[in-house]
Amino acid sequence: MRRQKAMDQEVYRFPRSRLGALIERLARDYRVVGPVRRGAEHAWADVGPGAELALDYPTTMLPPRQFFAPPRELLFRFRRGADGRYTCHEPEAERPVALLGVHGCDLTGLRVLRSFHESSCRDRVVTGRLDRAFILGLACWAPCTAEAFCRDMASLESEAPAALYAWDLGDVLLVKVLTARGREVLQDVTALEAATSDEQVALRHRLRVRHEAFPSHLRFPPDRLAVALEAAADDLLWEATADRCLSCGRCNLVCPTCTCFDVGDEGTLDGAAAVRFRRWTGCQVPGFSKVAGGRDFRPTRAQQLRYRVVRKGKYMPERYGMVGCTGCGRCIAHCPTHISIREIFRQVGGGGGAGAAA
Numbered sequence: 628m629r630r631q632k633a634m635d636q637e638v639y640r641f642p643r644s645r646l647g648a649l650i651e652r653l654a655r656d657y658r659v660v661g662p663v664r665r666g667a668e669h670a671w672a673d674v675g676p677g678a679e680l681a682l683d684y685p686t687t688m689l690p691p692r693q694f695f696a697p698p699r700e701l702l703f704r705f706r707r708g709a710d711g712r713y714t715c716h717e718p719e720a721e722r723p724v725a726l727l728g729v730h731g732c733d734l735t736g737l738r739v740l741r742s743f744h745e746s747s748c749r750d751r752v753v754t755g756r757l758d759r760a761f762i763l764g765l766a767c768w769a770p771c772t773a774e775a776f777c778r779d780m781a782s783l784e785s786e787a788p789a790a791l792y793a794w795d796l797g798d799v800l801l802v803k804v805l806t807a808r809g810r811e812v813l814q815d816v817t818a819l820e821a822a823t824s825d826e827q828v829a830l831r832h833r834l835r836v837r838h839e840a841f842p843s844h845l846r847f848p849p850d851r852l853a854v855a856l857e858a859a860a861d862d863l864l865w866e867a868t869a870d871r872c873l874s875c876g877r878c879n880l881v882c883p884t885c886t887c888f889d890v891g892d893e894g895t896l897d898g899a900a901a902v903r904f905r906r907w908t909g910c911q912v913p914g915f916s917k918v919a920g921g922r923d924f925r926p927t928r929a930q931q932l933r934y935r936v937v938r939k940g941k942y943m944p945e946r947y948g949m950v951g952c953t954g955c956g957r958c959i960a961h962c963p964t965h966i967s968i969r970e971i972f973r974q975v976g977g978g979g980g981a982g983a984a985a
């Protein structure tokens with residue numbers, strides 16, 4: 628049904644040879660970023676018209692949230708003048724970002740990022756960046772890693788907040804127009820030529836094959852997680868799993884939906900100048916839950932691990948209306964001791980039937 632609907636909307640042919648022209652067009656208004664190969668891995672990087680854009684990339688270690696809520700960000704600097712008065716200076720306005728080739732899991736992650744910054748802290752710096760961005764979404768044809776479970780978490784087919792969404796068929800990409808801005812950019816770069824019937828058939832076939840290529844790891848829908856996690860609040864699995872946790876925080880850093888940050892000041896010893904910045908932090912890092920007076924309200928690794936998982940599956944949907952896990956699999960792939968949120972979801976959800984692989 629959804630696949631049929633996709634073809635009913637504006638879908639145009641985009642010759643692969645026009646990718647350079649697209650980058651050139653976007654570079655007039657945006658800082659253009661896309662996936663590029665870095666040794667055996669892929670990463671997001673600035674790209675120009677002649678860049679080797681790796682649209683066939685499996686995934687990146689860091690998600691695109693880094694361009695909207697950077698790992699470390701200057702908020703403002705203040706300085707004491709000759710008259711002893713302080714003045715405050717905000718950073719210069721930055722160019723909006725155009726992101727090329729964002730997969731469904733990371734598109735979902737950007738929606739979660741927006742809902743957190745809109746409803747929790749009303750952070751217009753982050754939402755403003757999201758508002759000004761141009762995003763080309765890109766369909767995946769196969770799971771990017773063995774750890775991915777995006778189909779279970781309903782993010783495989785996510786398209787918003789992209790302006791354009793592409794299915795890569797080789798020499799031609801079929802591109803769906805999702806916003807007026809997307810249409811404007813597309814027609815600046817190529818004639819708006821409808822997909823041929825052969826291409827439409829090819830796309831439907833690839834979508835059918837793709838559905839089979841993504842195994843189901845969980846035997847329940849993500850909206851059942853909140854109830855399942857509540858019922859598992861005192862389960863022994865938290866202690867047993869946390870025994871392997873090193874509190875390194877990698878799971879937080881690589882997650883497209885982790886949003887926590889810390890704010891600090893760095894100043895000169897004479898107090899004449901200082902900067903205020905914020906930087907990523909995470910609930911798995913020791914000291915994260917320490918408050919004034921030295922009290923830590925979540926001191927054990929089991930409590931910290933449980934909090935991370937329950938926040939994704941229960942607190943975020945309750946508070947922001949969206950499940951906080953996209954199933955990208957990054958936290959599993961990058962955990963040094965292979966702690967798997969997918970396996971925890973499977974255990975609490977009772978999805979351990981035959982074929983429910985971890």
Ligand code: SF4
Pocket residue numbers: 871872873874875876877878879911961962963964965966
């Ligand atoms: S990456 Fe793994 S070991 Fe490190 S804090 Fe997260 S769960 Fe613990």
Ligand code: SF4
Pocket residue numbers: 878881882883884885939951952953954955956957958959968
């Ligand atoms: S919790 Fe893990 S699998 Fe879920 S979105 Fe974050 S990194 Fe991806």
